Amino acid sequence: MGTLIVALKINLIxxxxxxxxxxxxxxxxxxxxxxxxxxxxxxxxFIEMGGKLKSAQRKFRIAKIIGFYMSVLEHQWVIMMDAKDAHDIEKFCIEVGISAISTVKIVPMSDFANSLKKFKSLE
Structure with missing residues (x-):
């Protein structure tokens, strides 16, 4: 509780x-x-990352960076991305410098509404 959350605004491509x-x-x-x-x-x-995000997004076929958030006191960043596959995201993280500072975990996610619809259809 009380964790400082900072949203990094990015021009999405x-x-x-x-x-x-x-x-x-x-x-x-x-x-x-x-x-x-x-x-x-x-x-x-970190400062240089700001100038690399757009070009790396294009280069590694990241369709959209939905959000880039950080919990400063927890030393954790959460980035939501729409991409073709995890390998493109891995290359993106290396190129912009995220992996030079942090350990990175890439997790496929599902939208709650879509998951709910899928589960209801299984009944």
Whole structure:
């Protein structure tokens, strides 16, 4: 409780590739010692990320960055992405520097309303 949540505003780009994309949650965690608040190199990487997001999104066929949120005191970032596959997201995280600061977990996600509809159809 009381965790500071900071939303990083990003200009979202729609790419022109196949419509067959999936929703992914990208969970990036780092320790206090490598936090951009406490580490000069991490701070530099973090600041540079802002200029790399758009081009990497295009390069690695990320259809949309839905949201990029961070819990500063928990040292956790949550990025919601619409992409073709997890390998593109992995390359994106390496290119922009997320994986240089944090351990990254890429998880396929489902929308609650779609899941509810699917479960009801199984009855």
């Amino acid at each position: 729609k790419t022109t590739h196949s419509l067959h994309t999936m929703l992914f949650g990208v969970f990036a965690t780092h320790n206090p010692e490598s936090c951009p608040l406490n580490n000069k190199n991490s701070k530099r990487i």
